[in-house]
Amino acid sequence: MNLAGIAVNIYRDQLTNKKKKQSEKQQTGYNSRLGWVFVSKDFTKETTKAVRTYGSLFNVSKDYTYFTPNTFYRNDLRRLSTLRWINAMSIDIDAKNGENTGMTLPDVQELITEAGLPMPSLIVQTPSKGFHVHWFLEQSKRASDKLNAHYSRIQTCIAEMLQGDVHAIGPERLFRLPTEENTVFHSQERVSFDDLCEWFQLIQEQDQQDVHTYKKGFCKGYETLLQHPAVQKILEGVHEGQRDTACYTLALAYKAAGYDEKTAEAYLHNWNQKNTPQMRQIEVKRKVKSAYNGRFHAPSAKKIRELSGMLFSYVIWEEAKPREERTYSHIQEWEGDVLAFIRAQGGRVTGSQRDLAEQITSSVNTDKKIPYATFKKVIARLEEQGILSKKVSGKGRGASTELCIIDELKARRTQSEASKKEQDTVPKNNGLNSNTIKDTVVGGMALSLSQGTEVTGSSQYSTLNLPCTYSTSRQPAPLPGNVPSAFTSALFNRGFTDGRFIFRAWGKVQLAFKEFGIVYHSIASTPPYVRLSVEAVGLTVQKRGSIIAGDFKGEDSFFKYLFGVMKGLFKKSRSAQLTQFVEEIEHLSDVMLSHIGMELEETLKKHPVVDRELQVAKLRELEREESARKRRKHYTNHTAFDLTSSLNQFKLFMKTDD
Template sequence: MLSVAKQLFKDQLTEKSKKQSKKQQTGYSKTLGWVFVSKDFTKETTKAVRTYGSLFDVSKDYTYFTPNTFYRNDLRRLSTLRWINAMSIDIDAKNGENEGMTLPDVHESITQAGLPMPSLIVQTPSKGFHVHWFLEQPKRASDKLNAHYSRVQTRIAEMIQGDTNAVGPERLFRLPTDENTVFQSQERVSFDELCEWFQLIQEQEQLDVHTYKKGFSKGYESILKHAAVKKILEGVRKGQRDTACYTLALAYKAAGYDEKTAEEHLHNWNKKNTPQMRQIEVKRKVKSAYRGRFHAPSAQKIRELSGMLFSYVIWEEAKPREERTYSHIEEWESDVLAFIRSRGGKVSGSQRDLADQITSSVDANKKIPYATFKKVVARLEEQEILSKKVSGKGRGASTELTIVNEIKAHRTQSETSNKTEEVSNEINGFNSNTIKDTVVGGTALPLSTGASLALPKAKLTPVSLPTYSTVSKPAPIPGNVPIAFVSALYNRSLVDGRFIFRAWGKIQLAFKAFGISYHSIAATDDYLRLSVAAVAATVEKKGSMIAGDFQGNESFLKYLFGTMKGLFANYRSDQITQFVEAIEGLGDIQLSHVGMELEGELKAASVVDRELIVMKLAEIEREQSARQRRKHYHNHSAFDLNSSLNQFKLFMKTDD
């Protein structure tokens, strides 16, 4: 318990309390924080501690604690938070929710979500789990940060089957003990990394149901008539009730029913469940659905609950670019590149001045927003189309932007210009409609429990659901995925941004198993080549869309993960073999010098492959030890030979 607390709170708690006289001399600390502990969730049993000794003492009588700390010891509120130390999720197992979930299931859901490995997992008496990601550096609490923390926390909870009602950085979680700690690691995550994950998830869901407008929306009226939804309306078993109730409430909401009518329908539906939910729980689920940010149900949840194929789209009139409030970022990319090219391929100045000079190619009165300009530059830099150099600081800073890859730049502009034509001509004909989401319809195929969603096998036809809807256009590709990796999938017709995002997540997790940080993968040519090779090997085994033998997302992604780990293990082995061959030909002084250089690299703040350096140092030690043994053996053998010769000469003299 104490070791975990010190890893989490660091210098926010003290070993012992300060005396009042000491406080008067040094002043009150602005870095320390109070940890609240509680016997249950009532205010009467809450106690605040600020020393490790006190925390250890009360852990015998108290059950819960706050992973984040406060600047007041009398009030546990968002407004009194001082430091945010961890991202914590409650996976509840009460009332049949997540029944039978095991630790491997938790790890699998975390991996599937593309999240980093947690620092701590505690199991609760009800067989639920509290999952904690300790932050590399604590974040100073603020109203803005607290709000975004809750948004990220809610999204993580949704992705790993956590309790979306148990959110907020001020919440209590179960105190870790030797008995209830089921997983612990030295992994740490930056809050920025979690925010980037959240942003990618939001981009991934751009084609989901967020286009629904308040009230009734055309296209959703038939959702309750679909066979998959009808099957859920027949009642569900224990362990599915909460999810089913919330999903159906969103279905009623999307279909235009008011909250009161939806609640009446769901109370009648609840009578078909075995066992039934409490009426208050039905009411809460409906309230949560109607007052939350989701406007329609998840197609994936409907598939899981019904065991049947289900998807839906909403058709909405597409506005010309000049009539849109915000243009697609790809279109602004084209305008930024055109502006730089018109200045000879290189521009310089303050970023605000540069942004102020760029106008829309279809509306000269419309300028690129400054925030959008920064995003566009970052995306083009990530794709290695632009290079950015900043000189100076503050208001006097100057940014130089240079087009470094004209081929990619022209490709980006041509893809942007062709995208609208492709969507209108190939998908919608000449009716100027744009598909926004996935549509209710299609054949409902019953599936056995746990079976994958599969289509009938036919020649040149995928044997599983494709990586994107055959009706709607693919989701956009996340900007942080390297272009080489995207191309490796794109060239094999695996073009959906959501699938590419998940595939890159598997690559990142595979490297993470060897201690390689996410940002190092894209920055290292050898690692990118290995990632592309992993895609090629996986496609050879699991098929591709273009060949019509694709075996399904999950099968492909799992094989990709294992292949990437195997390729990197072989790569590391080859690196060590080559290193050993190289040092065998070095002299003792050169060998020692190489060892010193490696030790210097190991002390650096950012090391790409720390484990490889450690392995190389071990090989140097082995080589040095082997040389010492050889010298000792040689010297000892020479001494024995000289000794034998001397004895022989003495013997000959004696014989004379």
């Protein structure tokens, strides 16, 4: 695709087709959707120009090299403070100074897949053989200080996962203008910013689990950082391709340990003499300056592990005070208090919001009431998570609000997490935003609580007072932790509250996937597969009944039907994916077709594939398309030859006749 198509894909209605005249501005007024795109010949301010129409962008693209995927509300200042719209998540993968030498497009795509990221919208190759990777957003996001900061956090995380430049961070940055020559990959895929936030949250949770995984290499504090064996290994010197990253990482280590910039630079000049080959002294100085002037206060544990090849992790967070010792409560703690209050009233309360807020107190201090502003924020969060429903009747001071718990499973888990945080005295991660929502249960149909519904028990696995899915002679088992929460919720919300039943149902789902060569551990980690399993539960309940509806037809019948439905849904899904693939490759050029074929062959040859049979089928379809194109070319050439031959014979006949 050319620049015109790519630009329209990114900016949509943020640029205009032509410049507005003054009279038109007076008639139509100011358009808050429009934004300025900056283009540049290099990274200096003197060569930067702002454009606001597609025509201007196409005209200057011949003389300018870089552009901003995101747009600004001022045409004289390219800064975070002047950013208006965020349109894309963009990463710079450098191939300079020995880093990422020999990296190819398939290598980049493999890193994206391994990181669990969605397919990018655009990949541009730079003259130094690096890559600029862009994910276009489904909906442009209005820039704000909070959003810009979170964008940079996600961008940094993606850059680390893709071996990109962690210093080329910020939504205001310039990237190379795409052309037909440097565009090596383009798709119609777009990603929502919420999906990127969810991906980032999962990575953060995984990093927290890594603290236990790397227990043997654990570092207790900054003061012992430089003495840790993994850091000492890096201090012994590194090879070409690691020097820049190692120098920056060690500079941050010295910074965290309390050394001033000059001392750290002196130490790193001595360290540089152990490298093979050595870095230039000016490069060492730049890395130290970047580390001490940047926003990072300590090195990345992941980088230390990669550079040293040793176990390493550390958590340098202050120990959180118990709630009763704090002046303010976390929003998750207030969520637990709000849910406890509503549950005590039978799962439903009615009144003005101010009156309701006046009745809610802290679980550790009854003299402390929830602030009204916090109450509204908590209700909005619980409503967004699908835990509460809010219905407002009337207007103004006479308005009445009804709050009702609609998903008891989520409610109890949310309250349990808040209670656990209050009781936990180990060091806490204060780095994450306290407003980050961790919805651990998705999918399935929400279970409404009537005013008469009784909730019994106080443990994490307390269940509603519903009929047991097994014999009443034995107690219901806890909800299994190794089954996807969406699948658990889909059954739990229909009255199947016994963990044994849920575990057996998940076993049937796994057997159905196994019929198609899908290994067990890949099912839970593949969101589309989990969504299919939730859909299978819904279809099975329609035919075999549920506990909550009172028409349950028995376990054996339920499990057999679930197994069959799961097979049918997966077969239909795979067929749809293959059909879509066939439609897509029909419009690709011969070069791109060949490139995709090589990628599929490499994937099948080197790496484990979640759905190998589907990839093999795609490769066969691609080979059929290539064969069909060859036949069409052959037929066209022969037809043209036959037509030319006939004309020549006709001319010869006419001459003979004369």
